[in-house]
Amino acid sequence: MNENTFKKRKLQTTVFFIAIIAVSFFSASMTDFNLIDGILTIPSAFIWMGENLIITADTLSKLPNIMEKLIETIFMSIAATTTAAILSFFLGVAGSKTTAVNGVLSAFARLIASFARNIPVVAWALILLLSFGQNSMTGFLALFVGTVGFLTRAFIESIDEAGISAFEALTATGATYFQIVAKAVIPQCLPQMISWILFMIETNIRSATLVGILTGTGIGYAFDLYYKMLDYQAVALVTLLIVVAVIMIELLSNHVRKVIL
Incomplete structure (x- = not known):
């Protein structure tokens, strides 16, 4: 220099x-x-x-109800993520330069990913709240749409970064498009895709807490209810359980990543 x-x-x-x-x-x-x-x-x-923010014996009596809401939030996050992952896979295959069928479909898949990803999950919750009201479906759809945007982009990049040698070899043997995707794309990209899905489950559990405040569901609803009642001891218990749940899921997902990557 x-x-x-x-x-x-x-x-x-x-x-x-x-x-x-x-x-x-x-x-x-x-x-x-x-x-x-x-x-x-x-x-x-x-x-x-x-x-x-002191957890007392009286506060612990509310633990079963809070745990029920926490489990509801975790299951909703997992369901939204896994369902969105299926759609994101097809959009990722369509949007990738390596596996794109045509330019129009590829541009359309990338447009969906960009549109869904650039609008925050909270904004999606507010938009969907007007149509579906305060219920679990609104929270599910808000997490679903945001996850589709993120995972589609991540899957496109994973497929683009994968080696094309197997893709070209199968193309030369006359394999069909679906055979090429099944035998060349999925085996190479599956570990990275699973890693992204696990990451989104962690992220959605955090996001679901805030979404639940808006939609009146899950652990977010419990937090908002106790907060408005000025029951700060219960708020402390809710917060502690959220932190513990997120840490445990993060440790579990990190272990799975080490195994598959």
């Missing part, structure tokens, strides 16, 4: 950091955010949590 190139990159880096700092200060002034006041409130916030 010559001296002029080094100076140019150094100048670009300096300008970038100055721009970031300027944007940060501008954003803080627009939102009336004060960093010093925020830091000073941290001790009092921890004191409040220590006084109110």
Whole structure:
């Protein structure tokens, strides 16, 4: 690297950091955010949590009801993810440059993935809430649509990155399109696809909590109910169970990834 190139990159880096700092200060002034006041409130916030977010024996009596809502949320997340994965697989095959049947279908599959992925799950929940009301179907569909967008994009990239030697070999032998997909694409991409599906199950369990607040279902509904009743001890128990559930599922999915990858 010559001296002029080094100076140019150094100048670009300096300008970038100055721009970031300027944007940060501008954003803080627009939102009336004060960093010093925020830091000073941290001790009092921890004191409040220590006084109110205490799980008592009376709170534990609500554990069966909370566990029922948590299990409902986990099952809904798994169902939405696995169902979306099936549709995403076909869209991924159609959208990949390696396995695309034609350019129009490929562009259509990529458009669906982009449209579904770029709208947050919470926004999908609000949109679907107007049509389906507050029920489990609304939460399921919100997670389903968001998952289709993410997994379709992930599957397209997985298929594009797979080696094409097996694909070309089967094409040369006169294999049909579906035989090529079954024998060349799926065996190579299946471990990565399973890994993405497990990742989305973890993500959807987190998202389902917030979606449940909007749709009145699952663990999100329990959290919102106890919060509005100012029952902070029950809120603490709900939060703890959510954290434990997410950690356990993450550990399980990480173990599965190590086995398949």
